[in-house]
Amino acid sequence: MTTSTNSKLYDLMTARKSVRVYDPNFQITKEEIEDMLKQATTAPSSSNLQPWSFLVIQDQDVKKELRAIAFNQAQVESSSAVIAILGNSDMYKKVDQIYTQNVAEGHMDESTKELMIANTNATYPKASKDARMNIAAFDAGLVSMQLMLIAKEKGYDTVTMGGFDKAKFTERFELPEHIFPIVLIALGKAAAPAHGSSRLPLEEVAKFI
Numbered sequence: 001m002t003t004s005t006n007s008k009l010y011d012l013m014t015a016r017k018s019v020r021v022y023d024p025n026f027q028i029t030k031e032e033i034e035d036m037l038k039q040a041t042t043a044p045s046s047s048n049l050q051p052w053s054f055l056v057i058q059d060q061d062v063k064k065e066l067r068a069i070a071f072n073q074a075q076v077e078s079s080s081a082v083i084a085i086l087g088n089s090d091m092y093k094k095v096d097q098i099y100t101q102n103v104a105e106g107h108m109d110e111s112t113k114e115l116m117i118a119n120t121n122a123t124y125p126k127a128s129k130d131a132r133m134n135i136a137a138f139d140a141g142l143v144s145m146q147l148m149l150i151a152k153e154k155g156y157d158t159v160t161m162g163g164f165d166k167a168k169f170t171e172r173f174e175l176p177e178h179i180f181p182i183v184l185i186a187l188g189k190a191a192a193p194a195h196g197s198s199r200l201p202l203e204e205v206a207k208f209i
Contacts, residue, residue: 012152017194019157019186022078026189028156030058033081033187036154040147043139047120048098051091051136052143055084055173069172070164070184079188080156084169085144087136090178092124133180140182147185157190 037054045051057063058081067076076082099113108116124132148158161184169181 008153009149012149016148016152017157017196018159019188019190019192019194020073020075020159021190021192022075022080022157022186022188023191024078026080027058028080028187030056032154033083036147036150037083039150040143043143043146045139045142046135047092047095047116047124048102049091049095049120049124050098050139051088051132052140053086053088053179055086057082057084065172066164066169066184069168070161073161073163075159075186075188076161076184078191079186081187083147083185083187084173084181085140085183085185086175087133087140087180087182088178089129089132089136089180091132091136092120095120095124136180137182144183144185151187155189156187157194159186160184161186 033056037056041050041052057066060077063077063079063082066082067073070076095117099108099116102108103110103113127135144160148160151158164181164184166181169175175181
């Protein structure tokens, strides 16, 4: 069966490009960013622990500071907002809250909740911090991709930035020990088209056995 490429999702996937030149006068409201973030958090995560949080930076003076931390990338200052995707290495500590909410919303029964909580508490605290950070970073990639597609669907553009001084970012924004920065996403209205980019042939990256 051949998958049709005539779909809104496919159009969004192919239209999304990494934009680095933004209209500095265009602003996106806090309410619209909140809506995009809420939709993005429907992304899957390990054991549904949702080990992410977001620091939305809109203040122009703060963005100017952040630009220096992000190795002088101009889009930090010219975009409408920069969304820092943060990971939580202590994600398991919210397990009771998460699974109690699952029961309240009718997604599982009480016995399943208790089993999931027990399994989580038996596994995650014993894992190394590095292992938990890897889990959080992977899950942050999922929520980040959803956020970028949602932004594109609303007519906005984005670019992810892994190139920034994470130690300085942590210090400037006073992140607690279990919260760490993963990626920055500039969000705004493109002022110049993005460059296209090629992809490796499928036969080089996929193997069927």
